[in-house]
Amino acid sequence: MDSKLGQSKPLMIATGVVLVLWLIAAAFPFFWTVWGSFKVQADFFSRASFWDAIFGPATTRQTGGAFTLDGYQGAWVEREFYRAAWNTVIVTVCVTSISLIFGTLGGYALSRSARKYTMWILMAALVFRAMPHITLVSGYLLPFFELNIWGYLPTAIIVLVAINQPFTIWMLHSFFQSIPKDLDESAMVDGCTRFQAFRWAIMPVMWPGVITTGLFSFLLAYNDFAVTAMLLNQDNQTSVPKINSFLGTVQTEGTIMYAVAAVVSATVPLFILVMFFQRQIVSGLTAGAVKG
Amino acid sequence: MRHRDFAAFILPSAFAMVLFIALPILSVAVQSLFVEHEQVVVTVESCGPFGCETQEKVDTQATAALRAEQPLGRFNGLGTYLNRAHLAVDEIGVILSDNDGFGDVMARIYNLPFYKALAFTLVYTALVTPLAMILGFAVALGVNNIPKIYKGPVIFLSLLPYIVTPLIGSLILFWMINSDGVIGASLQWLFDDPELSLKASPTLTWVTLIVYGIWHMAPFPFVVFYAGLQTLPQDTLESAMIDGANRWERIRYVVMPHLVPLATFVGLVLMMDNFRVFEPIIGFSSEANATSLSWSIYNDLNGQVDQLFGSAAATSILTMLGVIVLLMPVLIRTWREFNRKAH
Structure with missing residues (x-):
């Protein structure tokens, strides 16, 4: 295989070196921060030597052990990070499920129609997909203030669903195109309506595509900062804007380890997600490229 | 598919997009033509023991009433x-x-603030897009060569920078490059300069943000190119070898034509995502030295005293025009392809 690809020994060594350096760059920051989140500030941001962050002499001095849960205690209990985490759960679950319901219906329709308006919808979706989210947010604020719906979770959820739609229908559109048309058309010949054909012929085979798309809807909702930071009030904040609001207050009070602990807490679900759904994420990332 | 069925299926999705994407774009366009009311100023005469003097005072009540009555502000045209x-x-x-x-x-x-933001946004997009693709391709070649059992864990670690929340990723790196952090301290030691700070100079801030961008984005081209390398047409490669094609000719005439469409796709998605660069500027607190278009909008909307809707809307419209210019080639291609398929 290698000889077919046309790779020579020097090239293989070079790519091997790049790979090792890349792996260190990609993974080291996360492990460093996870480890450091169990130390005190004097160790994690040590003026003396960064070895302190590894062995934690100040942590031992201050708390009696080499590891401390002070940061987590401060973030989760004292600063009530659990509220933000719960809001994140509500937002991501709702956004993912509603996006998928809307998206499967829309994506299916787009994949089974070759009319002119199909193309216009797909092109509009492409433009919408490219719009920076914050430009849309500047359009929401004033109307939402006037309608008195600013600050509530349902508002942010429906906005995130809408922002998610262009991506979701593009992805599901190309997925449904890979399901043979004969499947639902033969069901319709047997007397099913279009919806029954979708329900009984398509739905049983669509789950791989739906799960992959769902992962990306989840990531968009989970990783969003622009929408949730601007559209939710203090009480309804989700984790990411909450971490940002930590920064303003913790730096003055010398409790930056709260923010570090919160950051690690918010990264853990993503770690688990990649661990279990690595194959789906990889196939989702490549889907658009392979199918054009 | 019948029109009626199509309409029924697409309705929820289309409704959401019209209501929360198309209408907001219109709303932004309208808002950009208006500007906040000036404060209502009244002249009051106050008489004290040393005579009377007239003072100009802001009538907060009247200002608030005016703002409540016409929330859009006053018409300002293209001002x-x-x-x-x-x-x-x-x-x-x-x-x-x-x-x-x-x-x-x-x-x-x-x-000038707008051009400052535009300059950084364009430089960031223009540098991060190709550099992330090159790094991603090199990593894909590397992963292609390692034994199969290592591939899973290697791909897992490689995906992390891309999957992690951009704000969180930039914070993690920001804490490390801090002069008390591990990278910051190591750089000071390496260059033997205890004053060295990546946050102080504009150039170093730009470099930091661009390095962050490459780190964050590279996994995406890596995954796509890696998948592309798995589906290389083996038969064509073998027949090329039998026909006597040397290594370079095989790369030039078999491998590259296979990967170019992938590279176009990756380049486009990266460009769209890089153009909206926003979270790293907050995570790295770099607003003094580097701002982006998205950040300017956020800053206008997040004003401590007044939210500058008009100003944010104008920047938004200019940003959207930029996005459409960037997207033009793809839109034309999609349109052509669809027409070819339809006929």
Whole structure:
């Protein structure tokens, strides 16, 4: 295989070196921060030597052990990070499920129609997909203030669903195109309506595509900062804007380890997600490229 | 598919997109033509033991009433677009008519807030897109060569920078490059300069943000190119070898034609995502040295005293125009392809 690809020994060594350096760059920051989140500030941001962050002499001095849960205690209990985490759960679950319901219906329709308006919808979706989210947010604020719906979770959820739609229908559109048309058309010949054909012929085979798309809807909702930071009030904040609001207050009070602990807490679900759904994420990332 | 069925299936999705994407774009366009009310000023005469004097006072009640009555503000036409905070037409005119050469023009234009944000956004997009693709391709070649059992864990670690929340990723790196953090301290030691700080100078801030961008984005081209390498047409490669094609010819005529469509796709998605660069500027607190278009909008909307809707809307419209210019080639291609398929 290698000889077919046309790779020579020097090239293989070079790519091997790049790979090792890349792996260190990609993974080291996360492990460093996870480890450091169990130390005190004097160790994690040590003026003396960064070895302190590894062995934690100040942590031992201050708390009696080499590891401390002070940061987590401060973030989760004292600063009530659990509220933000719960809001994140509500937002991501709702956004993912509603996006998928809307998206499967829309994506299916787009994949089974070759009319002119199909193309216009797909092109509009492409433009919408490219719009920076914050430009849309500047359009929401004033109307939402006037309608008195600013600050509530349902508002942010429906906005995130809408922002998610262009991506979701593009992805599901190309997925449904890979399901043979004969499947639902033969069901319709047997007397099913279009919806029954979708329900009984398509739905049983669509789950791989739906799960992959769902992962990306989840990531968009989970990783969003622009929408949730601007559209939710203090009480309804989700984790990411909450971490940002930590920064303003913790730096003055010398409790930056709260923010570090919160950051690690918010990264853990993503770690688990990649661990279990690595194959789906990889196939989702490549889907658009392979199918054009 | 019948029109009626199509409409029924697409309705929820189309409704959501019209209501929360198309209408907001219209709302932004309208808002950009208006500007906040000026404060209502009343003249009051106050008489004290040393005689009377007239004072100008802000009538907060009347201002609030006026704002409640007309929340959009007063009509300003294209005024917001042309003012100093956006296209700065007058200022540019002055700079162009009176300057000390090209460098001076550039430096002075760069000091205008909109052009400062635009410059960083464009440089970031133009550098991060190709560099992330090159790094991603190199990593894909590397992963392609390692034994199969290592591939799973290697791909897992490689995906992390891309999957992690951008704000969180930038914070993690920001804490490490802090002069008390591990990378910051190591760089000080390496260059033997205890004053060295990546946050202090504009150039180093730009470099930091661009390195962050490459780190964050590289996994995406890596995954796509890696998948592309798995589906290389083996038969074609073998027949090329039998026909006597040397290594370079095989890369040039078999491998590259296979990967170019992937590279176009990756390049486009990266460009769209890089153009909206926003979270790293907050995570790295770099607003003094580097701002982006998205950040300017956020900053206008997040004002401590007043939210500048008009100003944010004007920047938003200019940003959207930029996105459409970037997307033009793809839109034309999609349109052509669809017409070819339809006929």
